[in-house]
Amino acid sequence: MDSLTERKKDALAMNVFAGGGEMGELMRSHDWSQTPLGPVENWSPSLRISVSTILASRFGSVLFWGRDYIELYNDATVFIHAVKHPKALGQPARENWAEIWDVMGPMFDQVMTTGEVFFDEDRLWPLFRFGNLEESYFTFCYSPVRDETGTIVAVLSTVTETTKQVISQRRLTMLRELATAGTGAKTLRSACLAAADTLNPYDVPFALIYQVNLQGNSAELVASTGLPPESAAAPPTINLTEHLSGWSLVDVLQSREAQLVTDVVDCFGSLSVEPWGESPHSAFILPILSGNKEQVECLLVAGISPRLEFNAEYRSFLELVAQQVESSIATAQSYEQERQRAEALAELDRAKTAFFSNVSHEFRTPLTLILNPLEQVIAQTHSSLLPEQREQLNIVQRNAMRLHKLVNTLLDFSRIEAGRIQAVYEPTDLAAFTADLASVFRSAIETASLQLIVDCPPLTFPVYVDREMWEKIVLNLISNAFKFTFKGEIAVSLHPVGDKVELKIQDTGTGIAPEELPRIFERFHRVRGVQVRSHEGSGIGLALVQELVHLHGGTVEVASEVGVGTTFTVSLPTGSSHLPTEQISDMGTLVSTSVGAAPYVEEAQRWIPQEEQGSRGAQESVDTRSSVLDTRTTRSARVLLVDDNADMRDYVARLLSKHWQVKAANNGAAALAAVGEQPPDLVLTDVMMPEMDGFQLLSALRANPQTKGIPIILLSARAGEEAAIEGLQAGADDYLIKPFSARELVTRVDSHLQMARLRSELSSNRFKDELIATVTHELHTPLVSILGWTRLLRSSQLDRTTAIRALDTIERSAKNQAKLIEDLLDISTIISGKVCLNREPVKLTFLLKEVINTILPDAKAKNIHIVELSDATSAQRDISVLGDDKRLQQIITKLLDNAIKFTSKGGRVEVRLDAVDPSASPGGGAAQTLGVNAERSRSIDSWATIQVKDTGIGISADFLPHVFERFTQAEVPSTARRK
Structure with missing residues (x-):
């Protein structure tokens, strides 16, 4: 009977705990009589069904039975129990989960009392599972379990551990925030501080960032988080010359490899840090390399959470943190370097302005003493001077006025920077004033075959402007438009737009490349690589326009498209409320130094090629009716003069035309075309020119076998040994620095023409020697053959066959000689330039x-x-x-x-x-x-x-x-x- 009873008990247990994997086997062998649940045969049907259900489930399930919440669980929750398994089986939850029972118990009671389901997602449950309190997260649902009578008798927990997902997401978020934290950092220290503030204490309970000095013998604490400043674990400096107690920074510095420190508490004592208030037992020291990866710039000491295992994922995460800090430091240093460069450029800009302003101030006195007497001389001697003499005086006057204009512009800059320029804002009929200023350019613009459109309808209100400043704004903008426009039109318009008045200077010129637009108003900046009437100018006209517009409380903008044109827009507020009250008067203490419109117009007229003015072309030959230096180089010697400055071109042409035939071109491209038509004996070219500069022309001529031997002399305003060496290394025969004396110029040109003639003669003699040697060599063999066979024929000792063969040989040799002679004569004709082709x-x-x-x-x-x-x-x-x-x-x-x-x-x-x-x-x-x-x-x-x-x-x-x-x-x- 006892045996039968035992077999029934076993069969019952087998039914209840059927399957279930590890936990099914464990439950079948467990002595339930020693648990509060008692023997299996005494279990209620609802308990048996519930246990059978959770064992069959592959989802984590735990059954808490009765008011003592006796725990039964399946295979999917074994890992959650960790070291609590298998002791937790059949024991009260109060004992199994003592560390969290103060929270878990009330939840169970609520489910048992109310019958309501309790659900929570990614809930933090700090558990003792591997010998220490661990940070862990779970998503779970507590559901009531009823017996046959409908009474709630247990709580069923379905649970999933989400610790890895929660921590991974948290770390990813922190890395993302770390990537943006240093965006505004401008120094290494600020980048490190921003990074330290971003670190979350769950993964990095404390962090120390030390900067290594240039000598590599000391490290200074530049940022920290999680530790108080007076903490022994955060010394302000660390000696890197020897191994001392504390952080082993020397080893990491030397090896450039991260190192794990496991004796934090032993070295520094207990460190109470957030968020758990527990001391980390270990830390990870990582090197932060410089931008070029050649040296360790900083060292990061990162504390390791006492509630997390330091595994491969944790290590990789801290390495990513170090890399992100490294990136933030590199960005900040790049910004700092760019800032320093910008400051250096700004300082250089200020130094340029100060230098030119000082020099300009000193120039005004001698300029005054040049211009005034010169004006009197021209007026008093007008009728007695020869036309050539009058033209020379006019050149002097024009260029003195140009220098005067530049001097005054630079003085304006210095006064604006010093805040000493005082504008005088007067109510002005701005439309009429602007139209008058634009009209002074009409003659020059129409001479260049362009159209000037002026659209300035009357305004119903006056606009407060400083008249002299406005004059400079308009004249500079129109002059600039004319300089870059070769066909089409220049339009000047002035219209009210809302509470502002808007001036537009629009052209159909070469346009400005997009990358150049941000720098268009920079001082001394000039757009390179575009077609321009002249390279003359200081590069400060548009910068002055911007400064003067700002003094009026306005703005200036530019829009441009390459090959289409450019539009400058100046906007000025109407009324006078935006202007200083004390400057709205009839007089100012220091007014802008105006020189009027004449210098602008005269300079623009000199940019127009002479063929557009109806006089001799830019490449037209200049008469040669004067004395000569050497009869061997005069008349036949041709000099090509290339310069974009009309006055300089006329002056040098006049000097050289007394001795040689002179052809003039206003840029390198025109000069290259002239060389193609008729190669000159010498090229005299300026360096700075539009379209093709002097160095480009030099390179093109040297690359062409037909022109590589032409003597080339460079003219340049760049003084100094380096400039001369650069010109000679580029292939020039000589380098002449402006200003130069007329005698020096003529002497150098003559010297190079003489040397070219000697080289030509030597080349001709060499050709003759080559010709004689070739003829002697090539004619010798056939002549011997002809003479030999002729002697045999005369002896009459040859048979008919041999005689015919002799005649054929003589004929063939004679033909070869004739062919050779014809070829040599052809070469001689070609080299002497006498060959004539019938096209x-x-x-x-x-x-x-x-x-x-x-x-x-x-x-x-x-x-x-x-x-x-x-x-x-x-x-x-x-x-x-x-x-x-x-x-x-x-x-x-x-x-x-x-x-x-x-x-x-x-x-x-x-x-x-x-x-x-x-x-x-x-x-x-x-x-x-x-x-x-x-x-x-x-x-x-x-x-x-x-x-x-x-x-x-x-x-x-x-x-x-x-x-x-x-x-x-x-x-x-x-x-x-x-x-």
């Missing part, structure tokens, strides 16, 4: 076939195949160009002869004729390529290429640069010696 339509397709047919017998004799190639388009039509029929035939013949000569038997020579798109330039490759240019018409191609390609012995890479030099022979195998 007429030539059908290259027909000409090429004719040459191939002529040379084909020689090719067949050597068993060489000549193949004609062409693309589909070229093959369907005749290709014609403008050229000299005989010379083109000669060129093609020479190319084919050369290819056949150095191609072995059985080889191949390919000939290709193609028409080339006019936008593409003809080019060559490894083969010999001839590019033929022609004027465009209906039947004439712009470009055609003839390419001759062989499978011969080839030419070494070393010799390729010399392959077209006369009398030069490549070293080739003796079996195919080139002649």
Whole structure:
């Protein structure tokens, strides 16, 4: 009977605890009679069903039965119980979860009493699971369990641990905040402070950031969090020269590797820190590298939470923190460097202004003593001076006025900066005043074939402006528009817009690149790389405009599009409430130094190329009717003068025209075109010019084989040895610094012309020597052959066959001599410049076939195949160009002869004729390529290429640069010696 009873009990237990994995097996073997629940056979049906249900569930489930909340749980909650397992099975929850029972118990009681479900998400439950109190988070639901009568008898907890998710999200948020915390930091210290304030105490209960000094022997505390300033764990400085007790910064500094410190309490005692009020037992020291990663700049000491395990994830997180602090420091240092650079530039800007202002102040007295007597001399001697003398005095007066204008502008800047300029704001009919100022430019603008549009309708109210300042604003803006406008129009408009009046200066000029717009109002800044009438100017006109507009309480803006034009907009408030009351009067203590509109207009007129003014062109030759320095270099010697300053161009041309033929150009591009038409004997060029400057012109001339030998003298206002060296290193023959004496200029030009003539003579003599040596060598062999065979023929001892062979040899040798002589005469004619080409339509397709047919017998004799190639388009039509029929035939013949000569038997020579798109330039490759240019018409191609390609012995890479030099022979195998 007892045995049967035991078997029934076992069967019952097997049914209740069926399956269930580890916990099912544990429950089946557990002695329930020793628990408050008693033997399984005494359990109520609701308890048995509930236990069976949680064991079958794969979701974390815990059953708290009865008022003692006896705990039963499944496999999914074993990890949650950790060290409490398996002792917690069948025991009261009060004992199992004593550390949180003060919160958990009331929750259970509420569910048991009210029957309401309790749900919480990511709830912090600090648990003792691995020997210490641990920070852990859970999402759970407490539900009531009823028996057969409907009475609540237990609480069912379904639970999921979310510790990893909560901590990961928290750390991610902190890293994100850390990335933005240092955004506004401008120094290393501020970046470190911002980073320290961002660290959350849950993951970093305390942090110390030490900056390593430049010598690397000391570290200073620059930021901290979590520890009081007087804490022993946060010393203000740490000696890095030796290993001392405390933080082991030396090891990290030397190894540049992070290090874990596990004896924090032993070193510094208990550190009571937030958020738990418990002392961390360990800390992690990480190096923070400099921007270039070459040295340790700071050291981060990060405390490790006493309630978290220091695992791989924790370590990676702290390394990311260090990297983010490193990034914030680098950003702050970049800002600091940029600030220092900006301050240095601003200081340099101020120094420039101060220097020029001081110099300008000293210039005013001598300028006054130049301008006033000069004006009197011009007036008193007008009728007695020669036209050339009057023009020279006018040049002096114009440039003295230009210097006076610059001096006054710089003085205005110094007064504005010092706050000593006092504007006099008067009620002004601004529309009429602006229209009058714009109209003074009409003549210059229309002379340049531009249109001036003035749209300034009358205003119904006066505008308070300083008249002299407004004059400078308008004149500078119109002058600037004219300088960069070559076609179209310049529009000046003034209209009321709301409570403001708006001035617009709009042009259809070259425009300003977007990257240049932010700097357009900077002092001494000039836009580079755009087409401009002249490079003259100090780069301060627009900066002065901005300063003067600001003195009126207004704003100036610019909008521009490259190739379309530019618009400057000046907005001034109406009324006078925005202006200082004491300056609204008839007089000012220091007024702006105005010089009127004349200097602006005269300067603008000098920017207009002379061909636009209806007089001689910018490149027109200047007469030569004066004495000479050397009869060998006069008349025939041609000098190309290049300068964008009209006065300087006229002055130098007048000096040089007494001795040589002079041609003038106003920029490098025009000069290069003039050289292409007729190469000069010497080029005298300014350095700073629009479109193409002097260095670019120099580079272009030196790169062209036909012009690389022309003497080039650079003129520049840049003084000093470095400037001269730069010019000479660029390839100039001489460098002359402005101002220069007329005698020095003429002497240097003459000297270089003489040297060029001597070089030409030496080159001519060398050519003669080469010609004689070549003729002697090349004619010697065939002459010996001719003379030898002639003697044999005269002896009458030859049979008929041998005699015919002798005659053939003599004829062949004579033809070769005639061909050689013809080639040498051609070279002589070309070098002497006496060759004359007849330009007429030539059908290259027909000409090429004719040459191939002529040379084909020689090719067949050597068993060489000549193949004609062409693309589909070229093959369907005749290709014609403008050229000299005989010379083109000669060129093609020479190319084919050369290819056949150095191609072995059985080889191949390919000939290709193609028409080339006019936008593409003809080019060559490894083969010999001839590019033929022609004027465009209906039947004439712009470009055609003839390419001759062989499978011969080839030419070494070393010799390729010399392959077209006369009398030069490549070293080739003796079996195919080139002649």
